[in-house]
Amino acid sequence: xxxxxxxxxxxxxxxxxxxxxxxxxxxxxxxxxxxxxxxxxxxxxxxxxxxxxxxxxxxxxxxxxxxxxxxxxxxxxxxxxxxxxxxxxxxxxxxxxxxxxxxx
Amino acid sequence: xxxxxxxxxxxxxxxxxxxxxxxxxxxxxxxxxxxxxxxxxxxxxxxxxxxxxxxxxxxxxxxxxxxxxxxxxxxxxxxxxxxxxxxxxxxxxxxxxxxxxxxxxxxxxxxxxxxxxxxxxxxxxxxxxxxxxxxxxxxxxxxxxxxxxxxxxxxxxxxxxxxxxxxxxxxxxxxxxxxxxxxxxxxxxxxxxx
Numbered sequence: 001x002x003x004x005x006x007x008x009x010x011x012x013x014x015x016x017x018x019x020x021x022x023x024x025x026x027x028x029x030x031x032x033x034x035x036x037x038x039x040x041x042x043x044x045x046x047x048x049x050x051x052x053x054x055x056x057x058x059x060x061x062x063x064x065x066x067x068x069x070x071x072x073x074x075x076x077x078x079x080x081x082x083x084x085x086x087x088x089x090x091x092x093x094x095x096x097x098x099x100x101x102x103x104x
Numbered sequence: 105x106x107x108x109x110x111x112x113x114x115x116x117x118x119x120x121x122x123x124x125x126x127x128x129x130x131x132x133x134x135x136x137x138x139x140x141x142x143x144x145x146x147x148x149x150x151x152x153x154x155x156x157x158x159x160x161x162x163x164x165x166x167x168x169x170x171x172x173x174x175x176x177x178x179x180x181x182x183x184x185x186x187x188x189x190x191x192x193x194x195x196x197x198x199x200x201x202x203x204x205x206x207x208x209x210x211x212x213x214x215x216x217x218x219x220x221x222x223x224x225x226x227x228x229x230x231x232x233x234x235x236x237x238x239x240x241x242x243x244x245x246x247x248x249x250x251x252x253x254x255x256x257x258x259x260x261x262x263x264x265x266x267x268x269x270x271x272x273x274x275x276x277x278x279x280x281x282x283x284x285x286x287x288x289x290x291x292x293x294x295x296x297x298x
Contacts, residue, residue: 007109007125014119014135020112030119 003036008043022052024059042076055085057094064098108141113148120153127157129164136168147181154186162199169203174212 003021006012010026021036024044031049032038038052044059054069055061057077065071067085075093084101109127111117116132126141129149136153137143143157149164156171163179170176172190180198187203191211195201 003110004112004115004131005108005110007123007127009124010109010121010127010139011123012117012119012121014117016115016117016119018112018115018131020114020131022112022115026109026123034115 004034006044008041016048040077049081109139111149113146145182160190173209 003023004016004018006022006024006026006028008025012026012028012030014030015033016022016028016031017033019035021039022032022034023039023041024032024046025041026043027045027047029047031051032046033051035053037054037056038050039056040046040059040061042058046059046061047063049063050061050065052067055065055067055071056074057072057079058074059077061077061079062081064081065079065083065085067083069085070087070089071083071085072088073079073090073094073096075091077091077094079095080097082098082101083096084103086102088100088102090096108125109121111127111129111131111133113130116134118134120135120138121127121133122136122138124140126143127137127139128144128146129137129151130146131149133149133151133153137151137155137157139157141157142159142161143155144161145151145155145164145166147163150167151165152167154168154171155166156173158172158174160170160172160176161179162170162177162182162184164181165183167185169186170184170188170190172192174190175192175194176188176190177192177194178184178188178196178199178201180196182196182199182201184200185202188201188205189208191207191209193205193207195205
């Protein structure tokens with residue numbers, strides 16, 4: 001397991017940047033930027049603008065999401081914000097509120 | 105105990121981290137770290153801010169105070185500029201500290217070896233560090249914050265000042281002032297003479 005893991009129960013308030021894969025089981029408020037993938041676990045809460053190569057949401061995300069490759073909202077996942085990505089999937093049982101820009 | 109947090113080597117955080125569980129920092133953190141679990145700062149890890157947790161293990165760099173409710177352990181190669189406070193404090197040879205060190209509170213039984221051996225046996229690095237260690241850290245503890253005032257105020261009592269006693273010396277300058285008043289009286293006499 002490589003990269004950065006924000007454990008459940010931990011809160012980061014501020015700016016998180018880097019080139020690691022980031023897995024969020026805790027809370028991030030502010031901005032989250034990485035050149036690798038971001039995964040928000042079912043207990044994860046992200047109240048931040050999110051920029052990454054790909055984003056997988058199983059928890060809660062409030063903020064705008066920009067991904068170079070793809071954005072996936074899994075069942076139980078919740079995303080409130082605008083999404084800009086070439087590929088975007090919303091699983092059955094996921095909730096989403098916002099606009100989508102697939103920028104073809 | 106909540107899941108562990110890892111700040112990867114390629115990650116930097118500008119802001120505060122707080123919460124439960126343990127945390128391992130291999131990247132950079134510009135801000136305070138406050139958890140109820142253990143904190144490990146890896147060889148490549150750097151924290152610019154205060155760190156508090158149960159057991160704090162440092163092999164990287166910290167610019168800020170370290171407060172451990174159980175222990176603060178510095179491995180060789182650690183560079184800390186800040187105060188250390190914990191019931192148990194371990195500073196390995198080759199670690200660099202610039203700040204005050206205070207063992208405080210009831211020491212708990214060590215959970216692991218008092219000083220965890222470093223992952224790599226980088227003796228060449230220690231050899232380089234060694235000359236700096238005896239020279240810098242020993243006199244350093246006093247100078248950083250406190251001595252700034254006493255050094256200027258009390259040249260009368262030079263290096264004997266203890267870091268804590270250093271708070272007292274400021275009354276030092278008044279002392280010369282009193283005799284100078286006495287001289288003032290003489291001065292008046294002189295004025296009368298002339």
